[in-house]
Amino acid sequence: ETGVTQSPTHLIKTRGQQVTLRCSSQSGHNTVSWYQQALGQGPQFIFQYYREEENGRGNFPPRFSGLQFPNYSSELNVNALELDDSALYLCASSLDRGKSGELFFGEGSRLTVL
Amino acid sequence: LAKTTQPISMDSYEGQEVNITCSHNNIATNDYITWYQQFPSQGPRFIIQGYKTKVTNEVASLFIPADRKSSTLSLPRVSLSDTAVYYCLVGERNTDKLIFGTGTRLQVFP
Numbered sequence: 001e002t003g004v005t006q007s008p009t010h011l012i013k014t015r016g017q018q019v020t021l022r023c024s025s026q027s028g029h030n031t032v033s034w035y036q037q038a039l040g041q042g043p044q045f046i047f048q049y050y051r052e053e054e055n056g057r058g059n060f061p062p063r064f065s066g067l068q069f070p071n072y073s074s075e076l077n078v079n080a081l082e083l084d085d086s087a088l089y090l091c092a093s094s095l096d097r098g099k100s101g102e103l104f105f106g107e108g109s110r111l112t113v114l
Numbered sequence: 115l116a117k118t119t120q121p122i123s124m125d126s127y128e129g130q131e132v133n134i135t136c137s138h139n140n141i142a143t144n145d146y147i148t149w150y151q152q153f154p155s156q157g158p159r160f161i162i163q164g165y166k167t168k169v170t171n172e173v174a175s176l177f178i179p180a181d182r183k184s185s186t187l188s189l190p191r192v193s194l195s196d197t198a199v200y201y202c203l204v205g206e207r208n209t210d211k212l213i214f215g216t217g218t219r220l221q222v223f224p
Contacts, residue, residue: 002157033212042201042217043158048210056210090157102148103203105157 002026004093006106013081014114021076021109023091031055032074033103034066035090043090049074050096078111086113118204118215125221132189136202136215139183145205147178147185152199152217161187161200189220197222 003026013019025032031050035043045058049068063079072093078085088110092103118138126132138147146165150158162169164176164185175188189196202215 002159004157035214042199042214045212045214048212056212058211088155092157101146102160102163103150103158105150105159107157108155110155 002104002106004091004104004106006089006091006109008109009107010110010112012112012114015081015083017081017113018077018079019081019111021078021089021091021111023074023076023093023106025072025074025093026104029093029095029104030072031094031096032068032072033092033094034074034076035092036060036085037088037090037108038084039087046076081113083113086111118202118213120200120202120215120218122216123219123221125223126192127223128193129191132192132196132220134187134189134200134218134220135184136187136204137184138202138204138213138215140207141182142205142207142209147176147182148203149174149176149185149187150201150203150214151196152201158201192220192222194222194224196220 005024007022033048034046037043047057052068065077068074088108090108092105094103120136148163149161152158162174162176166178169176177186200218
């Protein structure tokens with residue numbers, strides 16, 4: 001158990017819809033990062049939030065957006081869903097932007113886009 | 115854009131030592147190198163982290179040369195339960211991106 005919880009665990013959407021995924025950080029952690037993991041691939045960095053501000057972004061289009069709340073929980077929003085957005089979405093919490101400390105991962109939200 | 119690369123797969127037998135290398139020639143100057151283990155349909159789990167030279171904990175060792183452009187995860191005596199995918203993770207130089215390696219699928223046989 002990492003203390004990081006994600007919801008929902010599974011969901012199915014259709015192309016063009018929007019989705020919101022949620023992540024609850026481990027207590028005391030001020031940084032959340034999000035990753036997309038397609039089947040059989042490694043996790044790809046989407047973005048990171050540190051103290052409610054975006055603090056690094058991977059090669060994802062603007063329709064991938066996020067929020068971090070004062071309690072350091074986080075949301076990932078994806079607009080105009082495409083078939084290729086089908087993946088496991090992982091969030092990880094850490095202290096101080098995670099570059100010198102452990103990332104604690106949730107079990108992921110598996111999104112299927114039809 | 116430099117990739118962070120690992121061997122695709124490795125096979126081993128129980129009780130053997132396994133060494134997995136990650137090449138990360140575009141690593142950020144001040145960032146650590148971290149290794150994770152991932153089982154199917156689960157989030158990655160922390161194994162070990164280091165900045166330079168050698169780090170050892172109760173499950174693994176991590177060897178990092180002086181130029182920090184690669185690192186080697188060493189699992190001393192693997193068991194069947196070590197069958198998983200192993201990833202290195204580094205910060206990319208001059209950006210705030212976190213880059214996972216391509217992943218190494220380790221299969222341990224009896």
